[in-house]
Amino acid sequence: MTSPLATGKVTMSDVARHAKVSRTAVSFALSDPEHPSVSAETRQRILEAVADLGYRPNAGARALASRRSDWYGLVTEIVTAPFAVNIIKGAQDRAWHDRRFVLIASSEGDGDMEEAAVEKLLEQRVEGLLYAATWHRAVKVPDIAHEVPTVLVNCFDADGVLPSIVPDEVAGGRRATERLLAAGHRRIGLITFDSDIPAAIGRRDGYSSALRAAGGDLDDELVVGGGATATDGYAAAVRLLDLPVPPTAIFCANDRMAMGAYDAIKERGLTIPGDISVVGFDNQELISAYLRPSLTTVALPFEEMGARGVDLLSELTSGQVTGPLQVVVDCPLVERSSVRP
Template sequence: MHDVAASADVSQAVVSIVLSGSYAGRASETTAQRVRDAASELGYRPNLQAKSLKTGRTEIIGLVGDEVATSPFSGMMIKGAQDRAWQEHHTLMTVDTGGDDALERAAVETMLSHQVHGILYTAMFHREVKIPRAALDTRVVCLNARDVEGRAPSVVPDEVTGGYEATRALLDAGHTRIAMINIHSTIPAAVGRLEGYRRALSEAGLARDPALVRPGDGTHRSGVDAVEDLLALPSPPTAIFCGTDRTALGAYQALSAKGLEIPGDISIVGFDDQDVLRDFFQPPLTTVQLPFAEMGDRAAALVLDASAPAEVHLIHCPVIHRESVGPPKGR
């Protein structure tokens, strides 16, 4: 910094305020540009470790996830958080623990030793979590997870509205006999999507039929099995809301094996909008999109806003309309 000041013919204090971006009203734009040019020519980089000694924290946001980095779709959460961090002149430090508790504890301790600005405590799928005690020594925000003890802000998809709007898309097409193939019944994603499905049917004046709601585990196989059961009903559904795109792919396969067409015979709506699966759907699947990038962005912003209360932030899941929904057969 002393060398930059000498080259630009200014004081070291001016170099400091210019390179920190806080020179408005204290140095002219001409002077600021002279400082930047000198810093560039000399290859000057701020010493972030020295800065952290003064401020007590680094310009780093930590992200600890169970299987987030290895998931085929939730990596968009990392990108959303990273983009927001970079926009705010911070860097994202990511550790994927693979669900290993010992590695998680070590990752949190390492991040604290680096004096991170805060930690994003992240889950691969929307569920309730208990934040490690050590992590609470800094600012923590749950991402794609809810803090079961309500000690930190949480950013999660709005599962209820997503399930509602998925079912609404089928109702608007004229369907009244709508089935649902759900995912693991106890996690917030399954509970919320089912609630949204039931709310849409209730608003439409349709009675619940327990036979039309099938359990599943979010896999391709559960879609195949559930569709076979639904088609065996005395009054089969004319439309199916699948709890995941993988389940929808299984439903496509089962319907094709029966010689049924989508949407001519049965309409299908999925949930997730997984880009790795899109090309496998013919016709293209109408589905609800999990807004991972937006969730990552919001969570990183909350880490940097220490005044934000420990509330749950719901991110809207939009319906992506494609070609798997049509009117009931014969209409």
């Protein structure tokens, strides 16, 4: 007869025979370390048998029996995108702290693939889902996601039903502008997005509120729509620099546009931050840390949003929700070298 060690298919019954106990005792000992019907001596014998035989519990069977799998699913559009990686890291680190694990599925922004990804994760009996977007917006998740607790990360439910974790765009825009005000600037340009996405609205509102709080007047000619790319940022910065009275500082609504603004400023023979200060937004490190001078920017808290998503999902799966169903996460300033002292 072939031994279970030879086939690698060690069962609970094999463990029971090896430990000279009932299969029920093995089940109790492994599923509930404090089960009153299993003595400490018997439990120790069972654990030694598990180690001797290399037994690994069947996760699917255990999930069915306990209605817990210790797995969360995470669906995101592009797993390899820089921001998605940080969301994944935050979620995985926080889940691991709670001895849970995250299964990751990429949807590539395709609706059919997204639904299939959710379906596959549910087949693995995940206890809950994180749905993460690469940019902040309203989303419509597949209907089947409602079968388990689901938390949206860096996006919010268009139907207003599912809880979400989103960045504080307004506070981030205000913080960027306040940094320039603190450096003595009063004529501050804003290069913003053309579209009315939450980032555009929130960051502009933060800019406006900071100027008002400082007693300044809002000047529409200092606000230029610039798309979202470095090329857009360059064109917008040229328009600002061509004004009869150009700004002494520019707040760019993302780091890519700040990169374009750098080129426009340097083409005029101006220096950063000597002649003009620049602040970005996103903290896209492949850009902000390697521009010369390095870019002072406001960070989108992707890693923290991933972690907070797991926290909220844990509350939902345990039935112990204690906070609001939309969590707004602060966007901190990352100080570098593009604002004059």
